[in-house]
Amino acid sequence: MSNRHLARTIALQTLYQWDFNGKKETDLGSVVKKNLREFAPQFDDKGFIQRLVDGVLRQRQEIDDLITKYAPEWPLEQITMVDRNVLRIGIYEMRYDDDIPEKVAINEAIELAKTFGGESSGKFVNGVLGTIYKEMGGQPQSSSLT
Secondary structure: OOHHHHHHHHHHHHHHHHHHOOOOOOOOHHHHHHHHHHHOOOOOOOOHHHHHHHHHHHOHHHHHHHHHHHOOOOOHHHOOHHHHHHHHHHHHHHHHOOOOOHHHHHHHHHHHHHHHOOOOHHHHHHHHHHHHHHHHOOOOOOOOOO
């Protein structure tokens, strides 16, 4: 498993816990540290996990609006917590992280969905992120929704 993939896995675990516990906590630094100790005690992610989690939380409303727009037959709260948080990570990396190529963000999200989601999670995530990617025209966008 690559370092970034492991980091995304821990970020997913952190966001899943946050979502499962009612989205009450806004500073997830202690949860990230706990998950690092538990799942990868020797792993130095150089702050990647925390930046990813903080970025998702910072842009959550816009990200959730995109999920709602591109998965209209699935109300946000009816999407499984794993799929919802995989989509949040994927959309964040596609739209707001200039260091991650969009296709890498999509592929990583699909792999997370296949590993941790249900039988059709990979296809669902691929469909939503692929549609967003097409609308973006393959260009990163760091601005608000249009």
